[in-house]
Amino acid sequence: MSLVQISSLKKYFDTVHAVDGVDLEIEQGEFLVILGPSGCGKTTLMRMIAGLEKPTAGQISIGGADVTALPPRKRGVSMVFQSYALYPHMNVFNNIAFPLRAQRREKKYNKRSIREKVETTAGLLEIDMLLDRRPRQLSGGQRQRVAIARAMVTQPAVLLLDEPLSNLDAKLRANARDELKDFQRSSNITAVFVTHDQIEAMGLGDRIVVMSEGKIQQIGTPQQIYDDPANEFVATFLGSPSMNMLSSNHFKFGFRPEHFLPKTLNDNPENARIFHYYVKRVEYLGSDRLVYGYVQGRESELTLAKVPSNVRVSLDVESDYEFAVHNSDLKFFDARSGLRIAEQNLAEAL
Amino acid sequence: MANLALPAFPLDNRRFVGLLFLAPALIYILLLVGFPFLLAIAFGFSDVTVGNTDLSFVGLRNFEAVWENDIFRQVFETTIRFTLISQVFILLFANILAIIFTQEFTGKWFARFIFILPWATPVSLAMIGWLWMLDTKYSPIDYLLLQTGFLGPGGLLSKDRNLFWLASPDLAQISVIFVQVWRMTPLATVILMAGLSSIPTDILDQAEVDGSRFMRTLLQIKLPLILPIMVIALLFSMITMFGDMTVVYVLTRGGPVDYTRVLGLYSFQVGIEGGNLAQGAAISLFAFPLLLAMAIFMLRTASRAEVR
Numbered sequence: 001m002s003l004v005q006i007s008s009l010k011k012y013f014d015t016v017h018a019v020d021g022v023d024l025e026i027e028q029g030e031f032l033v034i035l036g037p038s039g040c041g042k043t044t045l046m047r048m049i050a051g052l053e054k055p056t057a058g059q060i061s062i063g064g065a066d067v068t069a070l071p072p073r074k075r076g077v078s079m080v081f082q083s084y085a086l087y088p089h090m091n092v093f094n095n096i097a098f099p100l101r102a103q104r105r106e107k108k109y110n111k112r113s114i115r116e117k118v119e120t121t122a123g124l125l126e127i128d129m130l131l132d133r134r135p136r137q138l139s140g141g142q143r144q145r146v147a148i149a150r151a152m153v154t155q156p157a158v159l160l161l162d163e164p165l166s167n168l169d170a171k172l173r174a175n176a177r178d179e180l181k182d183f184q185r186s187s188n189i190t191a192v193f194v195t196h197d198q199i200e201a202m203g204l205g206d207r208i209v210v211m212s213e214g215k216i217q218q219i220g221t222p223q224q225i226y227d228d229p230a231n232e233f234v235a236t237f238l239g240s241p242s243m244n245m246l247s248s249n250h251f252k253f254g255f256r257p258e259h260f261l262p263k264t265l266n267d268n269p270e271n272a273r274i275f276h277y278y279v280k281r282v283e284y285l286g287s288d289r290l291v292y293g294y295v296q297g298r299e300s301e302l303t304l305a306k307v308p309s310n311v312r313v314s315l316d317v318e319s320d321y322e323f324a325v326h327n328s329d330l331k332f333f334d335a336r337s338g339l340r341i342a343e344q345n346l347a348e349a350l
Numbered sequence: 351m352a353n354l355a356l357p358a359f360p361l362d363n364r365r366f367v368g369l370l371f372l373a374p375a376l377i378y379i380l381l382l383v384g385f386p387f388l389l390a391i392a393f394g395f396s397d398v399t400v401g402n403t404d405l406s407f408v409g410l411r412n413f414e415a416v417w418e419n420d421i422f423r424q425v426f427e428t429t430i431r432f433t434l435i436s437q438v439f440i441l442l443f444a445n446i447l448a449i450i451f452t453q454e455f456t457g458k459w460f461a462r463f464i465f466i467l468p469w470a471t472p473v474s475l476a477m478i479g480w481l482w483m484l485d486t487k488y489s490p491i492d493y494l495l496l497q498t499g500f501l502g503p504g505g506l507l508s509k510d511r512n513l514f515w516l517a518s519p520d521l522a523q524i525s526v527i528f529v530q531v532w533r534m535t536p537l538a539t540v541i542l543m544a545g546l547s548s549i550p551t552d553i554l555d556q557a558e559v560d561g562s563r564f565m566r567t568l569l570q571i572k573l574p575l576i577l578p579i580m581v582i583a584l585l586f587s588m589i590t591m592f593g594d595m596t597v598v599y600v601l602t603r604g605g606p607v608d609y610t611r612v613l614g615l616y617s618f619q620v621g622i623e624g625g626n627l628a629q630g631a632a633i634s635l636f637a638f639p640l641l642l643a644m645a646i647f648m649l650r651t652a653s654r655a656e657v658r
Contacts, residue, residue: 052555089574098570099560106561150560270436289374 001064003028003190004049004158009058011044018044020214022058026158026192031184033205034194037237042194046160049192050079063157073103078151079160082167084143085268086135086150093118093131096150103154121153125183139169141176148180152187158252159184161193165200179202198238202226210234232338235331243331244303246295251341252333256305257290259329262313263322272324282315291315385486393631400625412632421608422616422633431638432527433591439531440587441580444538449568451539452546453506477600480529484515484601491515516565516602519609526610529597532589538583545579546572580650589641612638 002025011019017299019041026032028083034042035272049060051072060068078099087095096118099107109117120127125145135143144164151159159204165173165180184191195201201208202222210217210225210233218230229235229243235254236242243254276296283290291305305323307315317322332341360366394412396405416422451462468476483490492512495501502511515525549572557567573580595614598604604611606618613633621630 047555050559052558071562072559079556079559081552081556083550083552085550085552087553087556087571098557098562102557102561102563154561264451265475 002026003063004192005059005061006049007059009045010056011041011048011053012056017214019048022211022214023218024209024216024219028166028190028191029188031181031191031193031204031206032209033201033203033207034192034209035198035201035212035237036196036211038196040211042196042211043162043309044116045211046079046162046192046194049158050077050160060161073106076157077160078154078156078158080144080147080151080162080164082163083162084135084147086143088135088147090134091131091150092122092127092133092135092138092146092343095135095146096121096131096153099154107154117153117328121149124152124187129234141172144176148183152189157190159211161191163195163197164193166195166197167327171325173200174189193309198240202238202241210237212237229331230340232333235333235340241290241304241306244301245333246298246301246303247335250336254331254333255325255329257304258288259325260303260305260323261307261325262315264313265311266324266326268326269324271327273327273330274322274324277305277321277323279315279319279321280318281317289315296320358584390631390635393627394416394635396628400622400627403627408628412628413636416629416632416636420637421611423605424608425611425613425616426608426636428611429592432530432610432612433588436527436534436591437584437588439527440534440538441533443531444542444583445573445580447539448542448546449572451543466536466540468532469534469540473533473596474600476533477529477597480525481601484525486512486514486517486658489515490515504560517606519606522602522606522610526598526601529601530591530594533597534587538587540585540635541579541586542576545576549575576580578652581648585645585648585652588644592637592641 004024004026006022006024006026009019009022009024010017022041022045034045035040044053049053051067051070053076055068058068059066061079062075069143080134087098090098097114100107100114100117103109118131119128122131125148127142127145127149130138130142130146133148138146144167146162156322161180165176168176176201180215193204193253205222207219208222208225209219212233218225218234225234226238229238232245232252232254237269239256243256243258244260245252245254260275260277263269263272263274277293278299279293281292283292287309289307289309291307293303293305294301295303307313333339334341392405395407397407397408397411398405398413447465451458451465453573455461482488489512492501492515495505495507495513496511499505500507501513503509507513513521516522553571553575554567562571593614595612597620598610598612598615599618602610604615611638617630617633621627624630
């Protein structure tokens with residue numbers, strides 16, 4: 001059975017449906033990422049798992065027990081906030097010890113076991129030399145580690161992380177991502193990570209839950225989500241630059257810029273669709289060339305191509321070329337519902 | 351950037367405009383705080399009276415005379431005692447009320463509104479109200495106690511029909527302190543409420559997820575975080591109360607005997623009512639170094655307790 005089971009969970013704030021019927025199962029030891037644009041309900045969903053927000057309807061169970069009506073301290077969850085929410089008037093030791101002291105009666109901790117746990121956890125996160133410092137004396141990366149140590153010290157069933165990397169500068173972030181993943185792997189803790197950053201989501205998640213407008217759009221591994229999007233929202237939300245989306249009669253079809261290449265590069269032209277492509281502008285991005293242009297007959301829709309720099313095809317601006325997309329890289333969506341539709345019969349209709 | 355072709359216009363001058371904006375505050379401080387303060391110092395070192403307003407320098411004579419005066423010493427002691435005792439209750443009540451008023455409950459707006467009234471009412475008006483409440487013969491409090499059998503023949507509190515709120519030495523002092531607490535608690539509460547609502551919600555959510563319950567969150571998170579603001583609130587109400595004369599002037603005129611005579615009132619009685627401006631000024635100046643030291647000490651404490 002899954003560690004966390006969420007069924008038809010809803011949260012309405014007056015007329016706003018922040019979370020609108022979410023069903024989700026989280027497995028023991030998995031790194032689950034909830035991804036979506038801001039305002040999609042991902043933080044509200046996490047706050048309901050934590051017990052900070054009372055659901056309007058639905059049920060949450062953790063470890064087989066229904067926790068829907070329980071306060072946070074009886075759920076066995078811990079949380080790292082985007083701001084880290086370190087207690088500014090306490091040193092690092094007291095910050096990490098705080099949840100232990102708050103639960104000392106239920107869990108029968110004493111002074112010595114608290115000290116041992118704090119020191120072990122701090123050692124694990126390599127902050128044991130900072131125990132006497134105040135939060136304001138720490139760097140961003142150190143603060144993040146203290147927040148994670150404080151969340152881990154009680155050995156929770158589920159660790160909830162609300163965009164914990166977004167306050168770090170870009171250089172530190174990649175490093176912190178790698179460390180966080182390592183740490184989760186080695187401690188085998190179940191982690192739920194909320195973010196709006198698709199690179200973080202792709203890099204960290206065992207599975208990704210894509211949310212929009214309070215509803216789950218798709219659940220899957222990073223590869224499933226990227227290669228096999230369930231609907232137009234998922235298809236265009238992931239990927240940078242995002243998927244080209246062109247309209248046809250009753251449907252739309254999309255293809256990713258990196259799959260849209262000069263025909264001469266295509267090794268299997270029988271299984272590819274050829275487009276006449278007018279190149280308007282080319283950006284040289286180092287590893288790639290980003291091409292802006294129009295597909296013939298669809299001049300109202302800007303279409304992008306991402307051509308690796310190391311393929312030696314010259315692309316001149318304001319010129320016409322033949323570009324190709326492999327049939328399997330063409331995705332079709334219903335024009336009205338945005339849902340993915342089977343490709344075979346539609347490929348002919350193009 | 352000023353256009354050189356145009357003649358200089360005064361409002362283009364940054365220094366001039368800056369001064370213009372500062373002027374109202376500066377004029378207010380100079381005229382209504384600075385000038386009277388300097389005048390009080392000048393009076394304190396002279397022999398000026400209401401009858402003879404020539405300022406002739408007499409050195410420390412006024413201060414020596416005041417310090418030798420037994421009544422002054424008692425007044426000084428009473429002022430400090432009243433101030434300290436009332437601050438304890440003000441802080442206690444303000445903390446409790448601020449915590450209550452920052453919780454969610456129905457009718458919160460109305461409760462807050464009712465509660466702020468003592469502070470919004472003009473002092474003299476409120477004191478006349480209390481004068482009636484605490485009246486020696488017609489006090490409604492006495493009437494209620496009489497009806498419930500606490501007063502009158504066979505009563506638990508007194509055989510008499512009245513408690514003499516403002517006429518018996520002990521009760522008069524308690525009454526004055528009580529009314530001061532009633533008057534000052536709202537402001538302190540509002541200041542503390544501002545402090546409490548400035549605590550980031552993330553911190554409080556974090557404490558909740560960490561398993562902290564109401565009392566732990568209050569004592570270990572909320573109160574330490576609003577400590578600097580609490581010191582400011584304390585400083586405010588202490589200084590206001592130390593110099594106040596309205597409450598006792600309306601309620602007791604310092605009586606019975608000298609039991610409720612405080613510094614502000616005594617200075618007024620000697621200097622204005624008694625006509626001895628020089629001594630009155632000297633009396634009020636005694637409070638100055640004390641208040642100054644207190645203010646410096648508390649502001650330093652506040653800035654040291656400031657975290658972030």
